[in-house]
Amino acid sequence: MWSLKPYKSPPSKCPKCSHENAGFNKHIFTGVHILGEGTCGICGTNYFHNWPIGHGLEFPISFTNNGLARYPRKAYHWMARPLIRAVKKDLKVTATVRREVRKKIKHALLLNCLDPCYGHVLWKLFNTFHHQRVSAPQGVVVLIPESCAWMVPDHVAEIWAVDVSLRDINFQIDSLDLFMQEVSDNYDSLQMLPVFTHIDHQEIEFYQYFRTEPFQISEFSIKQLCVTFIWREDRFWLRTRLEEWLSLAATKFSIDWLRPWFLYRQLRAMVRVANQVKLELPVAMFKITGLGTWGTFPEYFEDLRQLNMTKDSEKKLCQAFAQSHLVVGVHGSNMMIPTALSAGFIELLPTHKIPFISEDILMKHPARYQTFLGRHLDMFTSTRFITRHIISIYKDFSYLYKNTSVWS
Numbered sequence: 001m002w003s004l005k006p007y008k009s010p011p012s013k014c015p016k017c018s019h020e021n022a023g024f025n026k027h028i029f030t031g032v033h034i035l036g037e038g039t040c041g042i043c044g045t046n047y048f049h050n051w052p053i054g055h056g057l058e059f060p061i062s063f064t065n066n067g068l069a070r071y072p073r074k075a076y077h078w079m080a081r082p083l084i085r086a087v088k089k090d091l092k093v094t095a096t097v098r099r100e101v102r103k104k105i106k107h108a109l110l111l112n113c114l115d116p117c118y119g120h121v122l123w124k125l126f127n128t129f130h131h132q133r134v135s136a137p138q139g140v141v142v143l144i145p146e147s148c149a150w151m152v153p154d155h156v157a158e159i160w161a162v163d164v165s166l167r168d169i170n171f172q173i174d175s176l177d178l179f180m181q182e183v184s185d186n187y188d189s190l191q192m193l194p195v196f197t198h199i200d201h202q203e204i205e206f207y208q209y210f211r212t213e214p215f216q217i218s219e220f221s222i223k224q225l226c227v228t229f230i231w232r233e234d235r236f237w238l239r240t241r242l243e244e245w246l247s248l249a250a251t252k253f254s255i256d257w258l259r260p261w262f263l264y265r266q267l268r269a270m271v272r273v274a275n276q277v278k279l280e281l282p283v284a285m286f287k288i289t290g291l292g293t294w295g296t297f298p299e300y301f302e303d304l305r306q307l308n309m310t311k312d313s314e315k316k317l318c319q320a321f322a323q324s325h326l327v328v329g330v331h332g333s334n335m336m337i338p339t340a341l342s343a344g345f346i347e348l349l350p351t352h353k354i355p356f357i358s359e360d361i362l363m364k365h366p367a368r369y370q371t372f373l374g375r376h377l378d379m380f381t382s383t384r385f386i387t388r389h390i391i392s393i394y395k396d397f398s399y400l401y402k403n404t405s406v407w408s
């Protein structure tokens with residue numbers, strides 16, 4: 001493991017001559033990344049490189065302040081570009097760091113969960129599951145955005161919660177290096193966990209993170225149908241290619257007046273599905289959750305949307321997901337907790353998200369249930385077809401369940 005105390009830094013490739021240099025003895029802790037900084041032993045180029053932690057394990061990046069850069073092409077838009085920009089333009093944000101000590105430890109294993117992407121924060125946090133058996137004087141320290149600290153499991157020794165918005169985590173958090181210097185005297189060693197970003201979620205006990213029991217599958221056909229829609233105001237349920245095109249144009253040219261139209265269309269689609277389901281299942285229940293409170297849903301919807309999330313509102317939403325036969329929403333990290341707790345899901349998938357089809361799904365059932373209860377549908381699927389899936393899942397699951405559980 002790479003380590004801040006005693007200092008053990010990883011090797012890196014020079015962006016100019018490709019020589020592999022041994023670990024440098026200087027670094028900047030930007031937030032998402034630890035950046036090594038030093039001079040190439042062959043060509044004398046001064047450069048930065050990310051330590052192989054988190055996504056840095058798969059995507060090594062090295063760059064200079066005058067335009068030279070080496071990175072995998074796949075990592076350009078979401079990782080290399082923001083990192084290089086933040087360093088070259090010296091983009092910084094100051095944030096307070098709250099230190100919560102739950103167990104006294106001398107050998108800290110630091111799990112850095114800071115990331116501008118909410119889904120990445122969760123995937124990184126799930127790494128704690130595989131380190132829960134470490135015991136004092138060793139212990140796991142989780143570095144995480146304050147807004148996600150409510151999910152840190154009880155077995156973690158310390159939480160370092162950074163009060164910063166996810167969007168600003170693309171900048172350098174300039175208070176972090178100072179904080180690290182101040183707290184490192186508390187430990188005999190401070191090592192960096194590797195932080196795997198695609199661990200097998202089937203092994204994870206979600207209760208440790210969400211403190212909520214998931215939907216009991218044995219009660220699926222006993223309970224009245226409950227469908228929860230996931231609302232977003234930064235990504236819309238777009239219903240035609242024209243709407244998709246308009247949405248791209250609105251983002252590119254900052255056309256704000258189109259936004260209410262997309263929100264209206266999204267709201268209408270959800271209400272239409274609910275109305276169609278109610279024609280066949282009049283006592284079905286519907287909930288709406290998510291960030292943003294635009295528009296008004298019919299009274300038969302339980303509207304749980306919020307402008308801002310708090311620890312209490314997050315827990316309330318977890319209970320809503322765990323009461324849901326199905327959660328329905330567009331592809332994104334907004335689907336992760338809902339699909340971990342509900343019985344099933346319908347995810348609406350835009351074409352450009354096909355390569356990431358499984359990324360936001362945390363549902364874990366035996367294989368046949370997984371296929372039956374989890375449906376990825378094209379973003380432009382008609383509301384009538386979505387309704388058909390919902391009704392079939394609800395009505396036909398009992399046949400599958402009876403025939404697969406008879407021997408258990």
Ligand SMILES: [Zn+2]
Binds near residue numbers: 015016019040041042
């Ligand atoms: Zn070189």
